[in-house]
Amino acid sequence: MATGLPEPEPLLTLVEALRCLPGVGVRSARRMAYHLLQRDPEGALRLGAALNQAVTDLRHCERCNSFSQEPICSTCRNPDRDASLLCVVETPADQNMIEASHGYRGLYYVLQGRLAPLEGVGPDQVHFGQLMERASDGQVREVILATNFTAEGETTAYYLADMLRARGLNVTRLARGVPSGSELEYVDAGTIAWALMERRST
Amino acid sequence: MATGLPEPEPLLTLVEALRCLPGVGVRSARRMAYHLLQRDPEGALRLGAALNQAVTDLRHCERCNSFSQEPICSTCRNPDRDASLLCVVETPADQNMIEASHGYRGLYYVLQGRLAPLEGVGPDQVHFGQLMERASDGQVREVILATNFTAEGETTAYYLADMLRARGLNVTRLARGVPSGSELEYVDAGTIAWALMERRST
CATH class of the missing domain: 1.10.8.420 (RecR Domain 1)
Known part of the structure; x- marks a missing residue:
């Protein structure tokens, strides 16, 4: 000014x-x-x-990379968590949302970022090595990719899926479909197309 | 959350x-x-x-009520300033804009607020007493009201004009009109109406 x-x-x-x-x-x-x-x-x-x-x-938890006061955070230390499931999210905010759904009892890995080629954020900037190590601990059976359904989040998911499958891990992605409680009239066409493609028998 | x-x-x-x-x-x-x-x-x-x-x-300058490290800020202490002119603004940001216009060499008073009856901000909350005292120092000849041209700023200006005139001070308001450099086609009708009403001979 x-x-x-x-x-x-x-x-x-x-x-x-x-x-x-x-x-x-x-x-x-x-x-x-x-x-x-x-x-x-x-x-x-x-x-x-x-x-x-x-x-x-605060530091990063050595196991899940989220913020923690201790070397290993309380979530990763919780023996009631299913250590065979590892959910990968972009940020601690995403982790909170999944936790708030009360639909998951496995463990997490927080990327603290995502691939964004247009912004110059490549695999070197996001440091996927720590995730690969974490997922290869012998206990993890399934890695659930819960990055955002944006261009960057999808790119990250595709990239990670390749790397994780190459290590013999079972890789899944959050389901795409019509949001719970929504009316079809107000859902975008792309979402409906996905929901049709991935329809399931009831 | x-x-x-x-x-x-x-x-x-x-x-x-x-x-x-x-x-x-x-x-x-x-x-x-x-x-x-x-x-x-x-x-x-x-x-x-x-x-x-x-x-x-930081504290408030005892004379202009803006932020200052000293009891009286450097602007109020500047002997080159015309002490017969007092410009009343809502915030230090407004003061900066007037200063940046290089069109004013008088002194300032910063309200640090404005009347906003709808938000419950009345004369008791804005503390006009200090301004009245400041304007009655015997040196001030003219008080220029430079509150914003919003509903709240206009209300504040009307209210202050009454109080200041009752103290025998000459009170003026910033001119309303067509912004410098703008094309009439893109100026709102209310502004044009004011500019017509307050037209002046050249």
């Missing part, structure tokens, strides 16, 4: 620092800074402390 | 803390937290430090 106004240094530093948040440009960063300073300085201090603590205390 | 997954405490605390940012809900907060932890932990630490420093070091 072109300005001749001498702004205090801590304000400029804060605006610049807020831009590390995804999707936040100069204008949003300024709005956030003014809001915090004017309306919620306590929230700002709490956020500062939370950022420090999270970066200091 | 309904979830049975035991998430690490520092992650939950960070997500909750990020919600103090304006316009950030649970889902955005999670996306931000994952992004920072996975892609930019250094940015997160920098942001944490910047938040602490800004809240600790």
